[in-house]
Amino acid sequence: MIDEQSAWDAFEARDRSADERFVVAVTTTRIYCRPSCPARRPRREHVRFYADAAAAAERGYRSCLRCKPDEAARDKQAVAAALRLLEEAEGTVRLDALASAVGYAPHHFQRLFSREVGVSPAAWQRARRLGEADRRLGEGASVTAAIYEAGYSAPSRFYDDARSLGLAPARLRRGGNDMVINWARLDSPFGHLLIAATDKGLCRVSFDEDQSALQLRYPAAELVENANAPLIQAALAAIGDPALAAALPTDVSGTAFQQRVWAELRRIPPGETRSYLDIARAIGDPKATRAVGTANGANPIAIIVPCHRVVRNDGSLGGYAGGLERKKDLLAAETKLAQGSLPLLS
Template sequence: MKPTQTAARALATQSDPRWAAVLGRDRNATFYYSVATTGVYCKPSCGARPRPENVAFHASCDAAEAAGFRPCKRCRPRSRPEVLRHAIGESPLGAVLLAQSAQGVCAVLIGDEPAPLLDDLRRRFPTARIEAGDETTVAALAQVLAQVSQPQRAVALPLDARGTAFQQTVWQALRQIPPGETRSYAELARAIGAPASVRAVAGACAANPLAVVVPCHRVLRSDGGLSGYRWGVARKRALLAAEAGRTEART
């Protein structure tokens, strides 16, 4: 391939939204990619690091194999789907859904009714098989429900929060904020060494998949305002009130 052709092919790949999923090793992506130099095709979550000019995208395993590629032995694209076990309980904040992968808790979702939470879980993990939880899942949910009522009780559970490296950094910083304390988005950005990334920090907080466990509710605007909260501002207010030792109704 000529240099100009190589550059054009690389640019085309990098301009495709699916390339970002490959770079992020997105375990929830629903496509596959092949690598011309190795003759294999992979899941986007594969640990391989192909050069963009060598990559082509495919809608299915069959499509990749029809194009002449063989399955990667590392990520095994035809392997069985991931299994997630879930349990749902009631809390002062409403319904709470917890889901676990083999690695740990991968979702804690809050809402008014259980059914929309299960739909949300399926949207977040479109390739996973969703099953009812076992005793381990129910026990994990009990820990989270206890933390909602008693914020000083930290959850001691393995976590499988899935996100970019930047999001992971923000989520780890959130877990360092003690109950009863808050930070502004600007303060959080400075704490992770990215003072110019206030908007990106806010985006990472909004993308947090582990409500309460990763306490994004402890982050406020610089003027002290509650700002947005994906589970509802009323729930954010109630959580902060509980952590401050006050009783406040959720409306």
């Protein structure tokens, strides 16, 4: 769902970052543009906003010859094609081969892919392999078996990649053995919150859970109740002022697709919402709305990774692990805050 006032403000400011979120159609000229188009601005009553170029074209608008918004659509299609190639590949795909397959120069496609997906092609492939290895370790496979079944050509590559998870592979298989997790159960305007963090980042933020939820997820970890831990205090501050959330590190594992979705959730500004289709389009896979919904529901870091800002394609709220009333309250509070009200927590 597009917030029209925010979209108009971005259009007036020629905000390039908004080019990825919507296109601007002008009813008098029947042309649609990027928000950053350098052309003179039309009157507000002559402007309509659409999620993408295809939506504007369906309503009879033509592409602007000056800012060429269709190139943005072509870029998204190229990224979607590249993601399909990566999903189907049995081994690592080099950047030059990937870029050539979708018709782009390597350096340009590296920037394009990173902008659209949130990580580079190499990082995406590492995350995919790690996610598969993580899944197999969780099923009880040995570290060696998980390494090769996940597609690694050598154990050394897996150990290098595993550092980005903040976990040693054997420790992961043993349920977080040798991990120290600080946690606290705190009150908020939206109910009781469990906040937990390793030394790498937040690993759990959830409603109406307690220490037992962490024991299930990390049965061999050392759990330390410590409400004064810096990351726990930082998370609490970010719940009161959502603009602070983007800077907080997280320490969670997930499939490559889940990581793409969670990264995109963190780009939704406070006070705004996106549909499942919006998120699917943003990650370059517009047909993956159901998978987006599943990844959204699997988000382990509530509020900080704002899955509550995702709604159904028809604008209705959809589901929320914390309950629909709580989702309504969160969205209402963030809207008021975006309009200049006091922080959510005082």
